[in-house]
Amino acid sequence: MAKGAGQRGSGRCGSLRRRQQHESDPFVRRARAEGWRSRAALKLEAIDARDRLFMPGAVVVDLGAAPGGWSQLAVRRVTPGGVVIAIDRLAMEPLPGVEMICDDFAEPSGLQAVEAALEGRSVDVVLSDMAPNLTGHTAVDQPAVMALAELAADFAHAWLSHRGTFLVKAFQGEDFDAFRGQLQQTFRRVLIRKPDASRAASREVYLLAREPVL
Numbered sequence: 001m002a003k004g005a006g007q008r009g010s011g012r013c014g015s016l017r018r019r020q021q022h023e024s025d026p027f028v029r030r031a032r033a034e035g036w037r038s039r040a041a042l043k044l045e046a047i048d049a050r051d052r053l054f055m056p057g058a059v060v061v062d063l064g065a066a067p068g069g070w071s072q073l074a075v076r077r078v079t080p081g082g083v084v085i086a087i088d089r090l091a092m093e094p095l096p097g098v099e100m101i102c103d104d105f106a107e108p109s110g111l112q113a114v115e116a117a118l119e120g121r122s123v124d125v126v127l128s129d130m131a132p133n134l135t136g137h138t139a140v141d142q143p144a145v146m147a148l149a150e151l152a153a154d155f156a157h158a159w160l161s162h163r164g165t166f167l168v169k170a171f172q173g174e175d176f177d178a179f180r181g182q183l184q185q186t187f188r189r190v191l192i193r194k195p196d197a198s199r200a201a202s203r204e205v206y207l208l209a210r211e212p213v214l
Contacts, residue, residue: 041073047195054077057081060078061086062085063155070086089102089103106148123156123161126156126167127168142175145169163211167206168206194206
């Protein structure tokens with residue numbers, strides 16, 4: 001899944017302004033200095049430091065993985081013996097220890113590809129940083145983001161182990177409370193996380209759900 005964030009500017013000036021903001025972002029600079037594929041890796045790193053998402057030997061599925069920053073961190077945490085399966089409709093450079101699937105998880109072929117890669121194994125951690133190509137119009141973007149979150153939740157409910165963890169991107173706004181309520185009914189613990197690497201002005205947060213009620 002393509003990832004996007006923030007409102008889109010208009011024309012060449014808007015594009016230049018976004019690029020300048022991106023290049024001056026301290027988290028972008030830090031991610032490059034530390035060798036991460038994206039600043040998003042720093043978001044996951046902060047959540048993991050607080051909540052300990054991973055353990056050696058764990059099975060992880062990363063939905064909407066491109067360019068691979070979350071998978072990059074996950075494979076380090078679950079080695080030795082772990083499995084990381086990453087899917088995105090955008091092609092990604094290979095990562096040692098990560099099985100990468102170039103397909104759209106929102107399509108039946110994408111789900112089938114992930115299920116085939118699992119070979120019947122249950123999943124310890126489902127990660128979803130999926131987002132549509134944002135238009136900057138809340139009435140369009142909010143339902144699209146939440147639809148992907150619900151798709152990821154369906155997969156988590158079907159494949160997580162009884163002690164499993166589900167981390168999903170969501171946008172605060174319409175349908176957010178209802179989605180969180182659904183997770184609270186089907187997981188023993190549901191927490192909201194907004195790591196420092198998430199832009200303060202963004203409505204983006206992450207819902208961390210643990211121990212599904214089977």
